[in-house]
Amino acid sequence: MVVKRQPKVLTGTYFKNGNWAMVEGAIASGIAEFFAYPISPASEIVEYVSYRLPAVGGKAAFIVEDEIASINMCIGASWAGSKVLTATSGPGFSLKQEGLGLAYMTETPLVCLNVQRGGPSTGLPTFSAQGDYMQVQFGSHGDYPVIALTPWSVQECFVLTIEAFNISERLRTPVIILADGEVSRMMEQVTIPKEEEIEVINRKGPKQGIDKTKFKQFDASDQEDLVPPMAHFGEGYKIFGTGLTHTEDGIPKLDEDLHIELIDRIYKKVEINSHLYPEAHTYMVDDAEIVIISTGISARASLEAVLEAREEGIKVGLFRPITVWPFPRDEFEPLAKKADLIVVEMSMGQLIWPVERYARKECTLVKRIGGTPPDPKNILKAIKKLAKK
Amino acid sequence: MAEQSKKIDKSTIIEKPIKEFQHPQESLLRKKAIPTIYCPGCGIGTTINAFLEAISKYCQIPHDQIFVVSGIGCTGRASGYVNLDGFHAIHGRAIPFASGVEIAKPPMKPVIISGDGDLFSIGLGHFAHAARRNIDMTVICVNNAIYGLTGGQDAPTTPVGAKSRTTPYGKISFPFNLSHIAIANGATFCARYTVYEYVQLSKAIARGMNHQGFSFIEVISNCHVHFGRRNNLGDAIAMRQMFKKARKRMNEKDIGLDIHKTDIIFEAGKGFTKIPTGIFLEERDEPEEFSERIIDAYEFIK
Amino acid sequence: MEVHQHPEKKHYIITDESRCKGCGLCIEFCPKDCLGYSVEINEKGWRVSKMHRMKDCIKCYMCERMCPDFAIFIGENTKEEGAKD
Structure with missing residues (x-):
């Protein structure tokens, strides 16, 4: 063969x-x-x-x-x-x-x-x-x-x-x-x-020609993006990894300050590089009085509802976070200030937690469980109910 | 005369030695991590020492290719003391981690040093599957018949009648015979030694590492702090003397088809009375190990 | 570190009191009964293992092999170092 x-x-x-x-x-x-x-x-x-x-x-x-x-x-x-x-x-x-x-x-x-x-x-x-x-x-x-x-x-x-x-x-x-x-x-x-x-990015490795015995697998002190270069097994760096709280060279050390420093850096690494994550997708939000927040397949049902509502003259828009964690707060907060919010999701209400947190107000939840996507009619109903108020 | 010979003789001390003396395995120790966390007299340290001697003296594998993985537990810390590539995986998952590395980088030689609880309680499924696949790795299981790090609860290797924190009236269920599990699942090298038999253990580790395929070495170790104390077996010294008496050398021919001959016998109050040790299985016409099979299997894609 | 040299065979036995935890395995398993506990304690509070009678040592490596803490080992005698006079 x-x-x-x-x-x-x-x-x-x-x-x-x-x-x-x-x-x-x-x-x-x-x-x-x-x-x-x-x-x-x-x-x-x-x-x-x-x-x-x-x-x-x-x-x-x-x-x-x-x-x-x-x-x-x-x-x-x-x-x-x-x-x-x-x-x-x-x-x-x-x-x-x-x-x-x-x-x-x-x-x-x-x-x-x-x-x-x-x-x-x-x-x-x-x-x-x-x-x-x-x-x-x-x-x-x-x-x-x-x-x-x-x-x-x-x-x-x-x-x-x-x-x-x-x-x-x-x-x-x-x-x-x-x-x-x-x-x-x-x-x-x-x-x-x-x-x-297609742009393909590979991880950064240790600098060429450095002393292999002095390489530290978790040392990001000279990295602007707080991402430590990664060496691999078999390259002679004698690296060690552990799930325990560890020092920069990976040795387990159960130390209060070290733990704070380590977890802080892991968080900051994700925070300061947020420009790398895909931006949220917005649709007709500029003049919207009602904004629907949804992801995945529910966002497609929501889009249908938005189009139908626009035909009826209700000013509705769609905000679809593509990066859901970390939640695109900077893009979302200005929208949340000027519009009423509807969250459409296929659960009993999970995405609504960060939405309500960052909007600092109560939002309408259109939930759909049971295995099939939400019906645009139900979303439209919720839009109309909110528009009448 | 006897009194005379018991005297401390300080005349042989060299105050200023010509060179700085180092432990023969010093270059293979991660000095920042030493001293170890182990209790005085623990067999895990001896096992690490035997492993280091095996890789530096008895087997010719370049040190850059060896990497040590361990799981959680007292023995789980072993990988941190060895100055080689290493990883301290989560509980029971040392073997999948090592399998991943071995598949991604076939020249690497994984050595798993972990405890009986980690490998055979939570990680038994992974052990069986790695043995089935015949992945080229060496598993060194330090069997101390108890969960040491968590404070002396009974493990799947705790013998019937032995007392532990969770079996204060004596263990009821039967223990595993680890060699039995390894052989039944397709390991191609299987050995057992006590920590007392240091040289044999070290050589067996080297032989297991030179062996292409899944090799399993069980080390009967002393947890005198939890197992020994609750079962009146004394301290580290007494437990190692017990191993010295209980060990019974066996080989493939002695065992034949009756794998139950390798069962460890424990008598409540007396401790271990029979520990069969030796190389129980070594398949000489080795079946191909897994990463080679992968390469062969995809050869037709051109 | 305490270094002892055998008067005739010229090999060394080195005990590292900073690593020793005083488990006594080397003392027990020494076939010539050369080793013993120290009188003073080390910084961690253990009575550590010390070479007491180097003259009896037969360089059997039992102490080095029994030690779980890499605290006692044998130093080989190489020609350049010569013997202690």
């Missing part, structure tokens, strides 16, 4: 689904390994990577024994110098939490695709939901800053996956893509540009 080697970037226009686009994005970014455990609605990702990654010369795409092993293998492969990807859905994401905590603490670049499904527990497999919004930030114990991106179209699934890898490599931190079951399986047109048009 001979299989022809496939190109890394499949330039062209396709009619494909979100799972396909996310995999293509990851492969265009140059992943070498993929470890995951099958879980619907992310199983398709696992299946497609297993076919595609070996054919482009990637090292390995494996189904491993469980979700916990997959995230830990990803951390290992990342410390060995590879770009790695893992994919999962709600229950699997819960299992990955401890490993993700380790990745935040040891500043390991990796990307985790989370195709959200109905919960809690086994919930609604194969159906869609947006209930992992809070878990992404607060799932693992302790304090850690999260970068999470939400695509709403198949095209964005492709673009944001590349973006996620670039952010992750640049900031040495895990990045999570919060897709929902609907976006991941929706068929749509997707355009893949030429390979040279």
